Every structure is written in C-alpha cells, then in structure tokens.
Amino acid sequence: MIKDESTLNVMVETVQKFVKERLIPFEEQCSENDEIPHEIIDEMRELGLFGLSIPEEYDGLGLTLEEEINVVLELCQASPIFRSVIGTNVGIGALGIVIDGTEEQKKKYLPKLASGEIIGSFALTEPDAGSDAASLRTSAVKDGDHYVLNGTKRFITNAPEASVFTVFARTNPDIKGAGGISAFLVDKGTPGLSLGRNEKKMGQWGGHVCDVILDNCRVPASAIIGEKEGVGFKTAMKVLDKSRTHIAAVCVGAATRILDEALRYAVDRKQFNKPIADFQLIQAMLADSKAEIYAARCMVLETARKYDLKKNISTESSCSKLFASEMVCRVADRAVQILGGSGYIRDYAVERFYRDVRLFRLYEGTSQIQQLIIARNMIKDVS
Template identity: 65%
Template sequence: MIRDAQTLHILVDAIAQFVDEALIPRENEVAETDEIPADIVSQFQDMGLFGLTIPEAYGGLGLTMEEEVTIAFELGRTSPAFRSYFGTNNGIGSIGILLDGTDAQKEHYLPLLASGELLSSFCLTEPDSGSDAASLKTTAVRDGDDYIINGTKRFITNAPHAGIFTVMARTNPGIKGSGGISAFIIERETPGLSLGKRDHKMGQQGAHTSDVIFDNVRVPASQLIGGVEGVGFKTAMKVLDKGRLHIAAVSVGAAERMLSDALNYAIERKQFGQPIAEFQLIQAMLADSKAEIYAARCMVLDAARQRDEGRDIGTEASCSKMFATEMCGRVADRCVQIHGGAGYISEYAIERFYRDVRLFRLYEGTTQIQQLVIARNMIRAAQR
C-alpha cells in the first residue's frame, strides 16, 4: 500500500541516484577489501536507510511492504553487501521486536536500530539445525529472574558488527518441536557471548557472517521478547515471511542490473562484423530474462500489497522468494553466457554477481523449503 506516491517517488529517485553515483562505483573496492567503507556507512545513516521499515514513532520511515519492495528493487542493483549491512536493522534483526516485543523493548531498541547507532543480528540457524529450524539445541534455562543461555548459532549475518542479537532458544526441553522455543534480545557485551572467526564465502564480500557462541550467558527475564515463553518460533516465522519478500525484491533488482549490463555488452561487442545483440540466440537469452524478471516483479508487488491489506501471505511470500531467486540464478547464468569468456573475468561485474546471487536461493529458507511450505499450505487449504 503506497501511502503517498509523490513522497515515495522522491525517495526512490534519491536512492536510485545514490546507488548509481555512490555505491556502484565502490563495488570493486568492497569486493577487494571485504569491508564497507566508513564514509558509505555514514551516508546510510544520513539517508535513514537503517530505519526504512521501523515506524516513525521510533525514528524510522515506517515504509509499508509495497514501499519496501519498491526500494529493494533499487538497492538490488548494486553489490548485495551494501544492503546487507543495514538490511538486518530493517528486517530479521528488528521485526521480531516490532511485532512481538514489549513496549519497553520497542522503546529502548527500535530508535537505536533506526538511527544505525546499533546493528542487529538474527540468530536461528545452528551447526545441526538449518532448514529444520524447529530442532534447534540452544537452551535457555530459567534461574530466578534470569535465563542462562548455552549454544552456538551459525552463519549469522552482521554478527561481527551487531550490538544486539535476537536469539531463538529452547526454554522447554520437554517440547521437542517449535512449541518449546522462545526469543531473546541479547546485547553484545553480555558476559559469555563470543564470536567465531568471519566466514570465508563464495561471494558477497563485505557482508560478514560468523558463529555466535553462548557459554552460560545470563540475561534478565526482561529480555524475553514479549515476556512470553514458547512463542519464539512463531515470531521467527513472521520475521521470515517478510524477509522472503524482501529477498525476492532484491533478487529482481540484481537480475535487472545483470541484464542491463549484458544488454549493453551485447550491443557494443561485435563478432562477424555486427553486434552480438543482432544474433537471434543472444536475443532469446535477453528476452527470456526480461520476461522472467517482469513476472517476478509482478509477483513480489502483488504479495506485498496483500500483506499490506492484512492478509496471510505465507504461501505468496514463499512463491515469490522461490521464483524470484531461482529466476535471478538463471539470469546470472545467461548473462555470463552473453559476455562469453569476458563473463568469467573479474573485470566485468557479472563475474561477481554470478557468485553473489547464488546465496539468495539458500538463506531465508532454501528453495526446497519454499516448495514444502507452498505444498503443505495447499494441502491444508484443500482439506478444510
């Protein structure tokens, strides 16, 4: 739901200009140094990017879902590492607090997240618990007015920079499934919390992940999100539904960037005395990519509008995430092919994007998990 089309248009134009003039020219620097430059982080703060989706009452811009994906289309056109740096504050790192946190938790943490003064991480995945998130082993044992937390979380985005962690832990060992899981806000300096080394990844240099280790970490009961045990997994699923739409939108933006680069290359590159864009087999790859991007964009916008209307969009979010991320992978492959041998050389952005976008099909739930969610929701609906 777009609340003010003119204001959104101004914001989108400003972010598109920022992407073109400030971010795209620094992509190689980020890839080579594996760091987001400090001056870019300051610009993120100045533009309010850390608080895009946090309500205005807490210092954010309070974007609706449709507005958010419209912005994500633009942010997707550059290295995913840029968006990842402030993305957790707008998504998985803040939404659990926003949706299910107590008033005190919202009033304390959300303004800090919106300003970028504090970075957040979302701790669900574990060494032995990835797609099967309900089998997590991290424990939170009540001890008077505190909880003592033990366990390890893996592949945690922004963990090396985060000031707070939203942590899923099992408070009731007697319940083996999702019902025994609760969510906690744990601050970085809490004794017993430590980080593993940064992960060395296939792509997305500049977007940092690591293990987060809890060794008898004592946190006050007031850090239990919502003050209620046993609803942490439900909080996580609410967070992931929104996150899946966001990643789908970013995938659309990345595909548009790759296709634009490939089209320009095909127009400029000549073989047999003419631009390769004149060859029908090249045109077929361009056309297939354009059509799939258009389809994905329409899916994302439709699902976002439904969410803004208050509908349950679990199925639609999974459909969008599955289609858009798989589409993005196909577009990446075609664009490397259009570039030919040059597409395998780091001089061209497509080589980096080819590696970067591979992750989209894995996090926020793999493609196979999306298939299961969609099918099970279909079956459940048919049996009512």
C-alpha cells in the same frame, strides 16, 4: 499499499542517484577489501535506509511493505553487499521487536536500529539445525529471574558488527518441536556471548557472517521478546514471511542490474562484423531474462500489497522468494554466457554478481523449504 506516492517517488529517485553515483563506483573496492567504507555506511544512515520498515514513532521511516519494496528494487541494482549492511535492521534483526516486542523493548532498541547507530542480527540457524529450525538445541534454563543460554549459532549475518542479537533458544526441553522455543534479545558484551571467526564466503565479500557462541550467557527474563515464553518460533515465522518478500525484491533488483550489464555488452560487442545483440540466440537469452524479471517483480509487489492489507502471505511470500531467487541465478548464468570469456573474468561486474546471488537460494529458507511450505499450505487449504 503506497501511502504517499510523491514522497515515495522522491525517495526512489534519491536512492537511484545514490546507487549510480556512490555505490556502484565502490563495488569493486568493497569486494576486494571485504569491507564497506565507513563514509558509505554514514551516507546510508543519513538517507534513513536503516529504518525503512521501522515505525515512525520509533524514529524510522515507517514505510509500508510495498513502499519498502520499491526502494529495495532500486537499491539492489548495486552490489548485494550494500543491502546486506542494512538488511538485518530493515528485516530479521528488527522485525521480531516490531511485531512482537514489548513497548519497553521497542523504545530501547528500535530508534537506535532505525538510525543505524546499532546493528541487529538474527541468530536462528545452528550447526545441526538449518532448514529444520524447530530442532534447534540452544538451551535457555531459567534461574530465578534470569535465563542461562548455551549453544552455538551458525552463519549469522552481520554478527561481527551487531550490537543486539535475536537469539532463539529452547526454554522447554520437554517440548521437542517449535512450541518449546523462545526468542531472546541479547546485547553485545553480555558475559558468555562470543563470536567465531569471519567466514570466507563464495561471494558477497564486504558482508560478514560468523558463529555466535553462548557459553553460560546470563540474560534477564525481560529479554524474551514480548516477555512470553514458548512463542519464539511463531515470531520467527512471522518475521520470515515478511523478510522473504524483501529478499525476493533484492533478487529482482540484482537481476535487473545483471541484465543491464549483459544487454550493454551485447550491443557493444561485435562478432562477424555486427553486434552480438543481433543474433537470435543472444536475443532469446535477453528476452527470457526480461520476462522472468517482470514476472518476479509482479509477484513481489502483489505479495507486498496483500501483506499491507493484513492478509496471510505465507504461501505468496514463499512463492515470491522461490521464484525470484531461482530466477536471479538463471539471469546471472545467462549473463555470463552472453559475455562469454569476459563473463568469467573479475574485471566485469557479471562475474561478481554470479557469485553473489547464489546465496539467495539458501538463506531465509532454501528453495526446497519454500517448496514444502507452498505445497503444505495448498494441502491444508483443501483438507
């Protein structure tokens, strides 16, 4: 749902210009240095990009999901690392507070998240609990009007920069599944909270992940999101329904850029005295990529519209994330093939994107988890 088309168009055009003039020229530097320059992050703050999805009453832009998707489709035609720095504030690092937080929690955190003054992080995955998130072992034992948290969270995006962590822990050990899990807001600097080393990743250099370690980390009972024990997993699933749609849009944006790089190369590169774009097998790869990007874009926008109409999008968000994340990897693979040897060389953006986009099939639910969600929802509908 688009509330104000003219305002949205201005923002989209502004982001397009920002991507072209500021982000793309910095891509190689960010990757080489494994760091996004502070001046770029400051410019992203000024544009309001950290607060795209945060309601206006808490100083965000309050975009609908469809409006957010339109912005993301443009932003993500630059390297995915730029989206990564705002991604947790726009998505999983703030959505739990937006959806289920108390008014006091919203007032405390959301304005700072919207401005980019602080970074949020979503600490769900553990060394032995990835796809099976309901089996997490991090414990939260009540002690008076506090809880004591113990456990380790793994591969936590933006943890090195985060000021507040949404930590999922088991408050009721007698309930083995999702029902015993609560979501806590834990501030950086809380005694007992520490970070592991930055992981050395395959791609998306410039975006950082590490372990979050909780060792007798003591937090007040008021730190539970919504101040309701035992509903943390439900909060996580509501967050992921929306954020998976966002990630699908990220994939479409990245695929659009990759195809543009491949097309330009195919038009310029000559073999047998003519551009390789004239060869039908090259055309087939270009056409397949274009068709798949268009299909994914339609899926994402339709899912966003349903979300804005307050409809259940569990199946649609998983369909979008599954198709788009698999699609962008196919597009990247074809692009490397079109560039030939050059596609394997780091001087070309296609090589970097090929590594960067592989992550999308893994986080916020692997492709296989999306398949299970889709199939289970289908079966439930006819049961």
